[in-house]
Every structure is written in C-alpha cells, then in structure tokens.
Amino acid sequence: MYQYTEVDQRLVDARVAQFRDxxxxxxxxxLPDEEFLPLRLMNGLYIQRQAPMLRVAIPYGLLSSxxxxxxxxxxxxxxxxxxxxxxxxxVQFNWPKLEEVxxxxxxxxxxxxxxxxxxxxxxxNTTTDHFAGVNANEIEDPRPYCELIRxxxxxxxxxxxxxxxxxxxxxxxxxxxxxxxxxxxGLHLVKNDAGEVGFEVLVGGGLGRTPIIGxxxxxxxxxxxxxxxxxAILRVYNLNGRRDxxxxxxxxxxxxxxxxxxxxxxxxxxxxxxxxxxxELEITAEEFTRVENFFNTFEYDAAAAEDVSLNAQLEAxxxxxxxxxxNTVVHKVNGYRxxxxxxxxxxxxxxxxxxxQMDVVxxxxxxxxxxxxxxxxxxxxxLADVKNADLYALWKVLAEHNMAxxxxxxxxxxxxxxxxxxxALANAKTLGIADQINQKFEDLDYQYELGEIRLNMSGCINAxxxxxxGHIGILGVDKGGEDWYQITIGGSDKEDASLxxxxxxxVGADEVAGTLEKLLLTYVESRExxxxxxxxxxxxxxxxFKEKVYAPAH
Amino acid sequence: MPLLINREVVAQDSWQFLDAEATLEQVPQDGDVVVxxxxxxxxxxxxxxxxxxxGVQFNGDDNIEVLLxxxxxxxxxxxxxxxxxDGRGFSQARLVRRAGFTGQLRAxxxxxxDRLDHMQRCGFDxxxxxxxxxxxxxxxxxxxxxxxxxxxADDPRPIYRQx
Numbered sequence: 001m002y003q004y005t006e007v008d009q010r011l012v013d014a015r016v017a018q019f020r021d022x023x024x025x026x027x028x029x030x031l032p033d034e035e036f037l038p039l040r041l042m043n044g045l046y047i048q049r050q051a052p053m054l055r056v057a058i059p060y061g062l063l064s065s066x067x068x069x070x071x072x073x074x075x076x077x078x079x080x081x082x083x084x085x086x087x088x089x090x091v092q093f094n095w096p097k098l099e100e101v102x103x104x105x106x107x108x109x110x111x112x113x114x115x116x117x118x119x120x121x122x123x124x125n126t127t128t129d130h131f132a133g134v135n136a137n138e139i140e141d142p143r144p145y146c147e148l149i150r151x152x153x154x155x156x157x158x159x160x161x162x163x164x165x166x167x168x169x170x171x172x173x174x175x176x177x178x179x180x181x182x183x184x185x186g187l188h189l190v191k192n193d194a195g196e197v198g199f200e201v202l203v204g205g206g207l208g209r210t211p212i213i214g215x216x217x218x219x220x221x222x223x224x225x226x227x228x229x230x231x232a233i234l235r236v237y238n239l240n241g242r243r244d245x246x247x248x249x250x251x252x253x254x255x256x257x258x259x260x261x262x263x264x265x266x267x268x269x270x271x272x273x274x275x276x277x278x279x280e281l282e283i284t285a286e287e288f289t290r291v292e293n294f295f296n297t298f299e300y301d302a303a304a305a306e307d308v309s310l311n312a313q314l315e316a317x318x319x320x321x322x323x324x325x326x327n328t329v330v331h332k333v334n335g336y337r338x339x340x341x342x343x344x345x346x347x348x349x350x351x352x353x354x355x356x357q358m359d360v361v362x363x364x365x366x367x368x369x370x371x372x373x374x375x376x377x378x379x380x381x382x383l384a385d386v387k388n389a390d391l392y393a394l395w396k397v398l399a400e401h402n403m404a405x406x407x408x409x410x411x412x413x414x415x416x417x418x419x420x421x422x423x424a425l426a427n428a429k430t431l432g433i434a435d436q437i438n439q440k441f442e443d444l445d446y447q448y449e450l451g452e453i454r455l456n457m458s459g460c461i462n463a464x465x466x467x468x469x470g471h472i473g474i475l476g477v478d479k480g481g482e483d484w485y486q487i488t489i490g491g492s493d494k495e496d497a498s499l500x501x502x503x504x505x506x507v508g509a510d511e512v513a514g515t516l517e518k519l520l521l522t523y524v525e526s527r528e529x530x531x532x533x534x535x536x537x538x539x540x541x542x543x544x545f546k547e548k549v550y551a552p553a554h
Numbered sequence: 555m556p557l558l559i560n561r562e563v564v565a566q567d568s569w570q571f572l573d574a575e576a577t578l579e580q581v582p583q584d585g586d587v588v589v590x591x592x593x594x595x596x597x598x599x600x601x602x603x604x605x606x607x608x609g610v611q612f613n614g615d616d617n618i619e620v621l622l623x624x625x626x627x628x629x630x631x632x633x634x635x636x637x638x639x640d641g642r643g644f645s646q647a648r649l650v651r652r653a654g655f656t657g658q659l660r661a662x663x664x665x666x667x668d669r670l671d672h673m674q675r676c677g678f679d680x681x682x683x684x685x686x687x688x689x690x691x692x693x694x695x696x697x698x699x700x701x702x703x704x705x706x707a708d709d710p711r712p713i714y715r716q717x
Contacts, residue, residue, distance in 0.1 A: 007701050007713065008701075010700065010701050011699055011701035011703075014698060014699040014700065014701065015699055017698070018698045018699060021698075022668065030689075031668075034638065035638050035666065035668065038638065038639055039668055121639065121641075151703040151713060152703060152704055152712070154703055155699060155702075155703070156703075156704050157644065157671070157672035157673075157675035157676055157702075157704065157706055158641075158644045158645055158648060158672075158675075158676055158704075158706075159641070159644075160641060160644075160669075160672055161638075161639055161640065161641025161644065161669075162641060227712065235645050235648070238641060238642060238644070238645045239614070239642055239645045239646070243614075243639075243640060243642075273652065277652050277710075278705050278710045280705060280710045280711050280712060280715050281705055281712060283714065284714055284715070286714070287714035290714075
C-alpha cells in the first residue's frame with residue numbers, strides 16, 4: 001500500500017499542529033463558533049447527541065495492520081472500546097472528548113492517518129472497489145488513481161469551501177462495487193479503441209433528499225489528464241453550485257438544472273483553459289510509476305495452488321464450508337481467496353468493531369494476508385490475499401471473535417447507519433430495527449434460500465445508509481414524535497444502478513420485520529428459476545409486493 | 555482595517571472603496587478608487603477619463619465574464635467574501651489571475667486567519683482583515699502547512715513536479 005514520503009508526513013503533522021491551535025483558539029474564545037464549525041468539520045469532528053464524534057479517514061478503504069492496531073488503541077484509550085466503520089469506508093469514534101481530539105490526531109499521524117476532510121463542504125475520502133488489485137475482471141488497479149486523487153484533494157486551496165460536500169468513487173473496470181453511480185463524481189477505468197487506459201467520467205449522482213443516478217459527461221478521459229479535468233469540474237461547481245439552500249447545493253442539482261450536456265460543455269470549456277494555463281497538471285509517467293509501485297508489492301506464492309488441505313477441510317467441516325461459500329471470494333491468483341470479515345453479527349450494530357476485534361484482524365492480516373485490511377462500503381472488512389491452505393485456521397480465529405457469521409450479501413448483511421441512538425441528524429432509530437430483522441430472520445438457511453439481497457437502512461433522509469440503492473431500502477421517518485419506516489424496493493448500487501421505488505405508506509416500528517417477511521414471501525412465490533430478489537422486482541414491478549403488504553387482514 | 559500585502563501589514567492604503575449603491579456622480583475625479591462591478595461595466599468609458607487609478611469590487615453573485623476581458627484598465631480587483639462558508643471568491647481569484655491580471659488582488663469581507671493561506675495560494679496578494687479579527691499572530695497563518703500537493707496561482711507545479 002501507499003507509504004507516506006517525508007513530504008506527506010510533514011503535511012499531516014502540520015495539519016495536527018494547525019488543528020491543535022484552532023481548538024485552543026476556540027476554547028479560549030478567540031475563534032467564534034460559526035468559524036470553528038466548518039474548521040472542525042473539515043477535520044472530521046462533529047458534535048453529536050451524546051458527545052463529539054470523530055471520523056477518521058481510511059483512504060480508499062485500505063489499512064495496514066499497524067493502522068488497524070492504532071484504531072483499536074484509540075478505541076481503548078480515548079473511547080468506549082469500539083469504533084464504527086462507515087459507508088464511506090471511514091471509521092468513526094463516538095465518544096472522544098473535544099480537548100483530547102488533538103492528541104488522537106497526533107496518535108493517528110504516527111501511523112500515517114488523519115481526519116482531514118472526512119466532513120464539511122469539501123472533497124471527502126475517495127472510495128473504490130474493495131477487491132481492487134485481486135479481481136481478475138478489472139482493467140487496472142484503481143488504487144493508484146485514488147491515491148493521486150487523495151493528494152490532489154487534500155487541503156486543496158480552491159475547493160475547501162464548496163457549496164456542499166463532494167464525494168468521488170473510482171472503479172477498476174466494468175464491475176461496480178463502489179456505488180460509483182451515486183457519487184458526485186464516478187470514475188470508471190476504461191480502455192479506448194487504441195487500447196489506452198483512461199476514465200469514463202460520471203457526474204451528479206447522489207442520494208440524500210434528491211437521489212439521482214450520475215450522468216456520463218465524457219466517455220474517455222486520458223489518465224494523464226485526470227487532475228486537470230477534476231479541477232475543471234470542481235471549479236464549475238464551486239462557482240455555479242447553489243449556496244442559498246443546503247438541500248439544493250450538491251452538484252447533482254446543478255447538473256440537473258443545467259442538463260448534463262450543458263454542464264459537460266461548461267466543464268470542457270473550462271478544462272481547455274485549465275490545461276492551457278497550467279500544462280504542468282498533466283500527470284507524469286514517472287509519477288504514475290512511483291505511485292503504482294506501492295500497490296503491486298504482494299509476492300504471491302506459486303505453490304499456493306498446490307494445496308490439497310482445503311478440500312479435505314471443506315469436506316470435513318460443514319460450518320467451515322458454508323463460511324467459505326458465503327464469505328470468501330475468488331482471487332485472480334490461483335490458490336488464494338479474498339476473505340470478507342463479517343461485521344454483521346447476530347445482534348450488534350452493523351459495522352461496529354471492538355478494540356479486541358480490531359487487534360485480532362490486524363494480527364490475522366499480518367499472519368495470513370500481507371499485513372493489509374480493506375474496508376467495504378457495505379461496512380465489512382476484507383483480507384484480500386489469503387492462501388487456500390490458511391483459510392481454515394483464519395476462519396477459526398474469526399469465528400472465535402464473532403466475525404465469521406456466514407452472511408455476506410445475504411439479508412442480514414445490512415448497511416445500517418448509527419441512527420437516532422447516536423446521530424444528531426437522525427429522525428428515527430435504526431439499531432433496534434436491525435435487531436428486530438435479525439431476530440425475525442435468524443435462520444441463515446432461510447437467508448440462503450432467499451439468495452443475495454442488499455438491505456440498506458437510514459435513520460433519515462440524508463441517506464448515510466444508502467437506502468435508495470438497497471434491493472430493499474428502509475428509511476426512518478418521524479411522524480408526530482414516533483419512529484416510522486418507509487420501505488422502497490428495486491434499488492441497486494452496482495453497474496446496473498437504480499433507485500428503489502416506494503412501496504406505500506410507512507409502517508410502524510414494530511411492523512418492519514413483518515413487512516419484510518411479506519415482501520420476501522411475494523418474491524419466493526413469484527420468482528423464476530435463478531432470479532434474485534432484485535430481478536423479480538424488476539420483472540413484475542412494485543404492485544404485487546404492495547398488494548401483499550397492504551392487503552387487509554382477514 | 556489592517557491590510558496585509560504580501561504577508562506584511564501595511565500602514566498606508568491609498569484606495570477609497572465606494573459602496574454598492576454609489577453612482578457615477580459620486581466617483582471622485584482623482585485619487586485611487588474602487589467601484590462596484592455594475593457601475594464599472596455601465597460607465598467604463600467615463601471612468602477611464604479620471605486622473606486617479608481605478609479598481610473594481612465584486613463577489614460570488616456577480617458574473618465576471620465580461621470583466622475578465624477588460625482587466626488591463628484596472629489597477630486593483632477586490633473580491634468580497636460575504637460569509638466564512640462562501641468559497642466562490644477562491645475560484646474567481648484564480649480566473650482573474652488566469653486572465654493575466656497583475657495588479658493588486660484584494661480579498662475583502664470575511665477575511666480571517668484560517669483562510670488567509672488558501673487565499674494567497676489562489677492569487678490574492680492583499681488581504682483586508684477586519685479590525686476585530688486581527689492580532690499580530692494572524693501572520694502565523696501563512697505556511698502553517700508548507701506542503702502543497704496542488705498547483706495554485708502562486709505555483710503552477712503540482713507535488714509531482716516540485717522535485
């Protein structure tokens with residue numbers, strides 16, 4: 001993975017000192033609330049219901065074991081022994097003390113981590129495919145490009161006070177595991193007719209109050225022009241995005257208002273001028289090579305493919321076999337698997353990990369997977385390079401620490417935001433509803449019978465839980481002080497991205513799992529051979545599901 | 555109001571700023587004066603006949619496309635930051651510098667310590683800090699983070715060309 005140079009380290013150390021001084025000035029009354037607010041947000045610090053919340057950046061979801069141990073240490077020392085992994089592949093601490101935040105940031109800087117731009121109206125952490133580099137279908141590993149974007153976006157002097165937050169996702173090829181079509185910018189690595197690698201550029205996707213699928217504004221951008229083109233998009237947005245209403249300030253609203261064609265015309269015109277003014281923006285071949293060299297360092301063992309122990313273990317141990325089938329994924333190198341570490345146990349918040357679990361994952365990464373861990377936008381972790389022969393031992397340790405529930409891509413592999421128990425923005429609670437669903441559908445065999453289902457839940461319209469793009473989406477709403485839940489079906493965040501359609505009136509807090517049961521029953525009754533839930537919804541539409549759910553009781 | 559030019563407090567400021575409602579009749583015939591953008595665009599030729607130097611002020615709400623083609627008449631451009639969160643002035647400054655303007659580019663309005671460095675990187679050489687927000691330590695804001703990954707108006711080289 002990318003290792004900081006002395007220059008990168010200097011930036012993060014300087015930022016820690018700068019924020020320490022900003023916090024000091026705020027506490028001394030020299031910096032007014034309204035100015036400290038955007039400054040602390042740009043450093044990942046929210047004031048929440050119970051306490052401040054600190055969001056730490058995990059650039060494109062990639063962590064070293066030393067970084068993971070540091071997160072465990074912070075959870076233990078400054079927080080309540082756990083942390084929460086998010087859909088932006090970042091990590092949140094829910095109970096830090098404001099005055100200790102500068103110390104936490106200093107600890108993070110020791111392991112090349114920070115909280116820069118994890119919040120605020122600026123360019124946020126860039127995300128990508130959690131199987132980048134190990135997936136045979138990608139055109140190129142997207143992570144070097146993510147690192148170039150990370151550097152370009154970090155403390156960008158022109159784009160620190162945008163109309164609203166700004167999120168970029170990059171995919172390495174035709175498969176989309178980064179929800180790129182619902183990002184402010186989605187970049188897809190593609191090859192043109194000449195065989196050169198570049199990007200298809202999408203803009204104006206997003207969730208929240210106005211969910212929109214991104215529009216393609218350029219089918220091929222030479223990769224050397226990546227940063228000049230991003231500058232052009234951001235400049236057009238910074239100058240023209242609405243600032244009178246925060247709900248209409250995202251780039252998607254600007255693209256919608258102008259039309260994608262007109263927006264593209266403005267960007268292209270600006271881009272020509274950007275390139276003419278500063279041809280130096282073109283990324284050099286040397287720089288590509290320098291950054292790429294950080295990411296192809298893993299030395300695969302050719303002998304790994306000769307292992308025969310795995311088959312015997314799969315035969316002998318049914319629990320192991322089930323886990324292998326559900327929670328491990330084919331690897332581009334024969335003899336290896338990518339392992340998904342489930343952070344979706346039976347009754348605990350989705351995406352939470354304890355300090356001990358973080359230490360265990362760090363140790364497993366060192367022992368079995370090159371010392372690296374990835375975070376998925378579905379709030380799980382990945383150990384990407386595990387030899388077949390090591391899977392059994394790895395599974396045993398994961399199972400012992402409650403991280404081997406064989407439920408990846410199943411109903412209980414839910415994306416769930418922290419909701420009203422923690423978040424000051426939430427309209428409704430989510431964690432209890434997730435428990436209710438887990439209890440109702442505890443039987444994993446039933447979940448397997450249902451096949452792949454993406455269930456996403458948000459506690460408010462801001463959609464941190466990506467409910468619009470769940471095959472089933474649940475949105476918490478407040479009605480007269482009570483929590484109600486609006487259900488959508490038919491969404492997807494993959495290459496076939498679509499927005500879910502509302503099923504009907506919201507249901508009460510105690511009816512959510514029962515409503516899901518009716519939806520799933522309708523699917524089971526209606527599905528054709530080999531159809532997933534999403535396929536059936538697309539084929540037959542919402543109406544049959546709606547009828548079933550809202551049928552008068554007999 | 556303390557005025558910083560090239561990171562130093564200057565005692566003298568020869569420029570007189572007219573308010574947004576000023577009319578042509580109110581523009582003094584000599585001395586250095588900064589007029590609102592609309593007034594300038596409407597009376598460009600009359601204003602050119604004055605004996606003093608001329609500047610123009612605008613903010614993010616203004617369309618500056620026409621202005622960008624006639625910057626050579628001006629000795630000063632002032633960009634107003636109406637509130638702390640408004641970042642349009644950063645991009646407008648880049649556009650003004652890109653158009654070849656070499657005179658004074660002054661940030662006015664909500665110009666406070668934690669944005670000064672970014673303002674300078676975007677092309678401002680003059681920063682008018684409000685009295686109540688000025689302390690000598692404000693000058694420490696420059697170069698708090700000395701690493702610049704991006705090209706700016708101050709340096710066209712991104713990190714990979716800084717060598």
